[in-house]
Amino acid sequence: MQEVYDKIESFEKPTIAMVNGLALGGGCELAMSCEIASKNAKLGLPELNLAIIPGAGGTKRLARLIGKGKAMEWILSGKIVLPEEAYQFGLVSEVAELDELLTKTKEWAGSILAKGPLAVRLAKLSVNLGYETDMKTGLAIEKLSQAVLFDSDDKTEGTRAFLEKREPSFV
Secondary structure (H helix, E strand, O other), rough: HHHHHHHHHOOOOEEEEEEEEEEEOHHHHHOOOOOOEEEEEEEEEEHHOOOOEEEEHHHHHHHHHHHHHHHHHHHHHEEOOOHHHHHHHOOOEEEEEEEHHHHHHHHHHHHOOOOOHHHHHHHHHHHHHHHOOOHHHHHHHHHHHHHHOOOHHHHHHHHHHHHOOOOOOOO
């Protein structure tokens, strides 16, 4: 499952998990591989209750998302986390009421889709790869991504649309 979740996390387009209900163990690890919005959810890595550990990247991803100390606490205790606490520590990006969950997720997706697709792809790549490396390498990845974008049709259209005070039309 590590390879599958790695592919989801590194997929060139944003992935949004809309969590409603239980996302425990592998379900929580899957949600960590995506940019997520949730409500009415309970998240956690309770594998230690079964005398096993999270094995699909959860130990690494959770520590990266919420910090080593809090990840250690949640994993060792098998804690089930409510949406508000998950949001407070950065495990979820937004908390919505159940009847607004689909609308909020579509709004979030729409705001991403309105951006230049190449910029979205390279921003995601720069954040993900940059986080995994030292500062100098991460900044080099960012600089190279920016250089690619400055010569792109998306940048030309985005700038033109801004100057003309209209919505951009990306191909």
